[in-house]
Amino acid sequence: MKLLTRSEEFVLLAVWKLQDRAYSLPIRKQLSDITKHEWSLGAIYTPLERLVKNGLLTSYLTKATAERGGRKKRVYELTPKGRQALIHIREVEQAMWAGVTGLVLGR
Numbered sequence: 489m490k491l492l493t494r495s496e497e498f499v500l501l502a503v504w505k506l507q508d509r510a511y512s513l514p515i516r517k518q519l520s521d522i523t524k525h526e527w528s529l530g531a532i533y534t535p536l537e538r539l540v541k542n543g544l545l546t547s548y549l550t551k552a553t554a555e556r557g558g559r560k561k562r563v564y565e566l567t568p569k570g571r572q573a574l575i576h577i578r579e580v581e582q583a584m585w586a587g588v589t590g591l592v593l594g595r
Contacts, residue, residue, distance in 0.1 A: 491577060503566055506518060509563075512532055516528075543570075544573055545570055547564045549563075
């Protein structure tokens with residue numbers, strides 16, 4: 489299985505956490521809040537498109553609402569392949585960090 493990039497991993501996790509609210513702006517907000525780094529929409533759309541293309545996400549358009557000026561939202565959902573990719577990358581990260589000691593700042 490091909491490993492996820494860090495951006496792909498974070499985007500998939502944001503989509504999973506947001507569930508039916510997983511569209512571009514909440515995804516960006518969640519990533520910015522958690523990483524304490526401002527994510528541009530381009531930094532969100534590129535991995536989203538790649539993850540959809542690779543079958544790790546699907547998307548659908550909501551109905552247009554007056555609240556959004558008549559615009560629709562594209563909501564993203566994890567596929568079973570996307571869930572498996574997250575489980576795999578977590579296992580890889582845990583294995584890589586296993587046995588690492590002495591990395592705490594100030595010691």
